[in-house]
Amino acid sequence: MASIRQIKHRQQAAENISKVTGTMETISAVRYRHHYKKWVEGLDFYDNLARLAYLTVTAENTIKHPLLIANDSRCHALLVIGSDRGLCGAYNSNINRLIDVHVKMAKRFSRQLKVYAKGVKAVNYLNHRGIEITEVYDDFDEVPSVERTQGIAEGFMEQYSAGQIGRLSIVYTRFFSTASQRAQTLSILPVAELIDDLTTRATVIWPWELNFEDFILSPDENEIFESLAGMMIRTAITGCFREAALSEHLSRIIAMRNATDNALEMIESLGREYNRARQGQITGELLDIVGGSLGN
Amino acid sequence: MVSLSVGTFKCVLMTPEGTLLDCKASAVTLPGHDGSLGILRNHAPMLCKLGLGIMVVRGVVDSNDSYYLLEGGFARVSQNSLTVLAYDAISLQGMAEDKARDTLARANEIVVGNAYIRRQKGQEFSSEKARLLVKMAEMSGFSL
Incomplete structure (x- = not known):
């Protein structure tokens, strides 16, 4: 049986752990609320963007744009969004499992993979697997600014238009609701796949009251589509980073809450053990005194 | 009509x-x-x-x-x-007054072409955007 001092030390250690995990939970809760507010406020924007996308793809004169059509490049770009810190449950291991799937698929279909990464944990895993990283996004925290997103999006669009990449996918943890988040791959380019995703996730009622042909267009449909595609890609990239941050903080809140609860439970059981040991020690000392006095 | x-x-x-x-x-x-x-x-x-x-x-x-x-x-x-x-x-109207004043002051610096300040602080706005920001402040009656 452990001594009283050992039990006290363990209890102190559990108390310290509960303080650390409690603080981490609070920090993640504050960040989660910040991102959640922005995510909710941006939903209307997504819906309206989906309406415009739906309108353009249902035009009678089919729009033919390089970003809409699949090209025959054997190189696929993969943007992986992981977290900078651990202690967030299975968040990073789910992302790592998806990376493995993409690596196996690329090998199976003899495709080259160009990997872009965000988050220390994702970078560490890619290095551990010996996968070459084309670029690490470490110049912003969680969600990129408007200008930075524009830079990222334009870079990918240029590569796709030049035929350097045949697909752009983002591996991230999608935030469906507070009760549901899942690691998944979102195809951004060719843009037709992104439009599919936007129109299926939107909460608007289809079909819309007017057709594409009913609108006066300024400039022409091809230029409108080009700008719209740029906007969709930028919004989708920002959305992925935002949802990944949301999911990470929610995972950490849950993990840290469980850790705090477990620590409190341990403190309670160690308290009982401590009292029992102390009582045993007192009883032993009393018996010694009584035994000694009887002997005299 | x-x-x-x-x-x-x-x-x-x-x-x-x-x-x-x-x-x-x-x-x-x-x-x-x-x-x-x-x-x-x-x-x-x-x-x-x-x-x-x-x-x-x-x-x-x-x-x-x-x-x-x-x-x-x-x-x-x-x-x-x-x-x-x-x-x-x-929107300057939607910003807190301090932030709006600060934004407008920086836009003014860019418009008047104070190269030293621009170099020190980094260019937040393009010169065209800064010009439009100053114009918008004038239109909405917002002054420093």
Whole structure:
């Protein structure tokens, strides 16, 4: 049986752990609320963007744009969004499992993979697997600014238009609701796949009251589509980073809450053990005194 | 014809960060990709690409005229409803007073071409955006 001092030390250690995990939970809760507010406020924007996308793809004169059509490049770009810190449950291991799937698929279909990464944990895993990283996004925290997103999006669009990449996918943890988040791959380019995703996730009622042909267009449909595609890609990239941050903080809140609860439970059981040991020690000392006095 | 365009219509301004404006207005001026664009009630359905410029919302019920500096996006007009989707929108009226003054001061520095300050602080706005910001402040009667 452990001594009283050992039990006290363990209890102190559990108390310290509960303080650390409690603080981490609070920090993640504050960040989660910040991102959640922005995510909710941006939903209307997504819906309206989906309406415009739906309108353009249902035009009678089919729009033919390089970003809409699949090209025959054997190189696929993969943007992986992981977290900078651990202690967030299975968040990073789910992302790592998806990376493995993409690596196996690329090998199976003899495709080259160009990997872009965000988050220390994702970078560490890619290095551990010996996968070459084309670029690490470490110049912003969680969600990129408007200008930075524009830079990222334009870079990918240029590569796709030049035929350097045949697909752009983002591996991230999608935030469906507070009760549901899942690691998944979102195809951004060719843009037709992104439009599919936007129109299926939107909460608007289809079909819309007017057709594409009913609108006066300024400039022409091809230029409108080009700008719209740029906007969709930028919004989708920002959305992925935002949802990944949301999911990470929610995972950490849950993990840290469980850790705090477990620590409190341990403190309670160690308290009982401590009292029992102390009582045993007192009883032993009393018996010694009584035994000694009887002997005299 | 004139009487047809008299009255109000729904006007919504959205950015990925949230909805900045949702009101009934009687006239809106938008910065189209090729020049300014006026929208009144009963405008024909229209889909327009926007450029960098000032959006003016007039005749808002129970409120003053509103001014927004937009940087790209789209405007959709249909059935007396105008929806503006913008990448980024700045409104001095919607900012805290200290922040608005600070933003305007920095825009002024860029406009007057103070190279030293620009080099020290890093250029937050393009010179065109800074010029438009100063113009918007003048239009909305906001001063330092």
